[in-house]
Amino acid sequence: MKLSTKGRYGLRAVLDLAVQTEDEVIALSQIAERQGISMNYLEQLIAKLKKAGIVNSIRGAQGGYSLALPANQISVGDILRALEGDLAPVDCSEINNSDSACSNADLCVTKYVWKRISDSINDAVDGIMLSELVEVSRKVQAEAGTSDTNRSKQICGQ
Amino acid sequence: MKLSTKGRYGLRAVLDLAVQTEDEVIALSQIAERQGISMNYLEQLIAKLKKAGIVNSIRGAQGGYSLALPANQISVGDILRALEGDLAPVDCSEINNSDSACSNADLCVTKYVWKRISDSINDAVDGIMLSELVEVSRKVQAEAGTSDTNRSKQICGQ
DNA sequence: TTAATAACCAAGTGAATTAATAGGAATTAA
DNA sequence: TTAATTCCTATTAATTCACTTGGTTATTAA
Numbered sequence: 001m002k003l004s005t006k007g008r009y010g011l012r013a014v015l016d017l018a019v020q021t022e023d024e025v026i027a028l029s030q031i032a033e034r035q036g037i038s039m040n041y042l043e044q045l046i047a048k049l050k051k052a053g054i055v056n057s058i059r060g061a062q063g064g065y066s067l068a069l070p071a072n073q074i075s076v077g078d079i080l081r082a083l084e085g086d087l088a089p090v091d092c093s094e095i096n097n098s099d100s101a102c103s104n105a106d107l108c109v110t111k112y113v114w115k116r117i118s119d120s121i122n123d124a125v126d127g128i129m130l131s132e133l134v135e136v137s138r139k140v141q142a143e144a145g146t147s148d149t150n151r152s153k154q155i156c157g158q
Numbered sequence: 159m160k161l162s163t164k165g166r167y168g169l170r171a172v173l174d175l176a177v178q179t180e181d182e183v184i185a186l187s188q189i190a191e192r193q194g195i196s197m198n199y200l201e202q203l204i205a206k207l208k209k210a211g212i213v214n215s216i217r218g219a220q221g222g223y224s225l226a227l228p229a230n231q232i233s234v235g236d237i238l239r240a241l242e243g244d245l246a247p248v249d250c251s252e253i254n255n256s257d258s259a260c261s262n263a264d265l266c267v268t269k270y271v272w273k274r275i276s277d278s279i280n281d282a283v284d285g286i287m288l289s290e291l292v293e294v295s296r297k298v299q300a301e302a303g304t305s306d307t308n309r310s311k312q313i314c315g316q
Numbered sequence: 317t318t319a320a321t322a323a324c325c326a327a328g329t330g331a332a333t334t335a336a337t338a339g340g341a342a343t344t345a346a
Numbered sequence: 347t348t349a350a351t352t353c354c355t356a357t358t359a360a361t362t363c364a365c366t367t368g369g370t371t372a373t374t375a376a
Contacts, residue, residue: 003159003247060373061321089161109295116282124278137267218344219350
């Protein structure tokens with residue numbers, strides 16, 4: 001019941017992008033270095049984010065990535081679902097869509113449990129907008145100053 | 159972000175036990191057969207449930223398992239945490255307890271996201287008591303009758 | 317035009333985790 | 347004493363994860 005590094009790294013990467021971005025694009029190598037994530041691995045994650053319409057890219061020299069939408073129109077749920085896929089606790093089509101692929105639907109009691117977990121997770125992550133994290137992040141960085149020791153702490157394994 | 163078979167099988171096993179039990183104990187082999195789960199594997203799961211004080215056991219011939227508490231005093235959260243461990247979306251001690259093992263605590267912005275997801279999951283599962291599932295299960299079984307085709311449907315992969 | 321930069325893409329790999337399987341020891345009722 | 351049952355540990359097969367490798371394509375600046 002854990003998020004993979006896809007979700008954890010990916011959210012940090014988007015947040016980094018959101019904090020840094022001022023119109024221009026940011027090279028992935030910068031994000032990778034700041035966040036201490038392998039550049040090649042991060043490529044795979046950002047590909048998912050691009051596919052989901054969360055980031056835009058510009059190719060070639062001086063290229064990079066930017067948010068595809070204002071930060072207040074991107075939810076943590078959008079980001080995590082793009083990276084992790086469906087956030088439901090089990091793979092059961094009944095939980096998410098209405099077409100009954102699960103033949104045991106009527107008799108599957110635990111389904112209601114998974115549905116409630118699923119709904120609560122999605123409600124939680126959809127209720128947090130990226131802009132909110134950007135604000136918190138800016139506030140925290142302002143308080144912490146810009147000394148090297150503090151800056152290094154901004155790289156958090158989770 | 160998926161539950162393992164531990165949580166899925168284990169919850170079904172406890173529910174089975176709760177539905178079947180009338181004072182006496184139930185042999186694990188019966189639960190395993192009804193639920194279509196390997197007996198040996200189920201042993202490992204029920205050991206966790208016993209350790210967590212959710213079920214009691216009686217050894218020897220005619221022995222078996224029973225609920226250690228009334229079904230309305232056992233939450234789905236108790237069961238899932240016993241089987242899966244902590245239900246938080248990341249392994250970060252900061253999320254659960256108050257002693258600050260995570261040195262990046264102050265600067266870890268995504269921590270607040272994990273905390274909110276964690277809380278929402280735990281609230282959801284702690285709000286569902288086993289007795290509620292037993293009721294739904296009995297109702298569904300009454301509606302479905304006891305024909306062989308319907309009974310087989312009660313075994314649901316999820 | 318060329319070199320550098322940076323996004324894009326697909327396949328492979330090693331480690332870790334999961335999901336069992338296997339086999340036996342201890343306990344108890346009949 | 348025997349069959350049934352829980353209890354315990356170790357091993358293994360399969361799967362998933364977390365990268366790594368090795369490119370290609372597009373764009374810009376010199």
